[in-house]
Amino acid sequence: MADFFNVISPPEAIDLISKNLSVVGVEVVDTEDCFGRIPSREIFSQEDSPSFDRSSMDGYSVRASDTYGASDALPAYLELIGEVPMGRTAGISLSPGEVATAYTGGMLADNADAVVMVEHTKISPSGLLEVYRPVASGENVIVAGEDFQKGDLVVEKGHLIEHSELGALMSLGITSADVYKKPKVAVISSGDELVEPGMQLTGGMIRDVNLYSIGALVKDLGAVPVHFPRIPDEYDKLLAIAHKAVQSSDMVIFTAGSSVSSRDLTSKVINNMGTPGVLVHGLSVKPGKPTILGMSDGKPIIGLPGNPVSAITIFKSVVDPLIRFISGVKEFPKDKIIEAVLDSDLPSSSGRTDYVRIQLSYDRGIARALPVHGKSNLISTLLASDGYVEIDADSSGIYQGTTIQVILD
Secondary structure, rough: OOOOOEEEHHHHHHHHOOOOOOOOOOOEEEEEOOOOOOOOOEEOOOOOEOOOOEEOOOOEEEEEHHHHOOOOOOEEEEEEEOOOOOOOOOOOOOOOOEEEEEEOOEEEEOOOOOEEEEEEEEOOOOOOEEEOOEEEEEOOOOHHHHHHHHOOOOEEEOOOHHHHHHHHHOOOOOOEEEOOOOOOEEEEEEEOEEOOOOOOOOOOOOOOOOOHHHHHHHHHHHOOOOOOOOOOOOEEEEEEEHHHHHHOOOEEEOOOOHHHHHHHHHHHHHHOOOOOOEEEEOOOEOOOOOOOEEEEOOOEEEEEOOOOOHHHHHHHHHHHHHHHHHHHOOOOOOOOEEEEEEEOOOOOOOOEEEEEEEEEEEEEEEEEEOOOOOOOOOOOHHHHHOEEEEEEEOOOEEEEOOOEEEEEE
């Protein structure tokens, strides 16, 4: 069991938890439903693509040697003997001095080794095709196997399938793939002061924010948020829900109230869910210090701070990579970063990583970074900002006029 607020850095916490994690199971999914999924094994091409030499332009398939020396002043005159319709085999064989109409993506006539663009030709009064530009062998032609050859790696294991990967798989006739299952992430909201968003507030009550914002962040990662009923700060009820959550999910996230008693309750519950219990009780960050991380039956258990800004900040810096890990993601996406000039001093405390919200503006083409100051329960700071700057734990702050890297939301 971790001591209360025996703080460590976010990278240390991620490393400690991820050592004990395993990836979720595997399922076979139709390729058309694979967008946003993670392959559980490498996917290879089972054929050459394209399967035939095809034209990359509208024009005429030719024997390249018949066009050598062609110019505006002295065009090559070739006989047009027909066309190769789209989706059909050639059916036409070129002899010297002959051409056939070709269409983008269509086959070339037999014996053709190049395509002359239609813009560089004209039908003469005699019916012959005038060619004004020479073409080299292979010009304007996509040869068989140029895109993929049989046995080529198409998508790596652990690489996110996006629109490009989906298109490649479909083009190769790969209609299903082995992918990791979408992790189920239980989101449990507790607190005596929390009520449904649609309820009128009475003294001391606040509307539940974290249940929905954290659920949305989980969904954005391709995981499945599982919302459990909101419960008061009662140990027996919270423990009972927690046991159900860990049995039916791959990760459990608590979003508790902001009081010390709520944090103590979350810690107690995690320690009684299964071994090893709480592993981290406090992070050396601001906002988000009262974060709890633990394990139960090989599954990560996260206790987020109650304040919305703190909860979202810790989710992005700590929970996000843990969800990607159990999802089977091999390559984590790089943060979207923009450089900007800091408009005011940013003091910080050495030994603690600070995340400061930043509002961007532009002055004569130069990005300016204005810190958005506010307490960790003020949701308006999220709406008023475009991202954040991370101040390293070994820094005492950043001076006005310094060019900083703003990590965009």
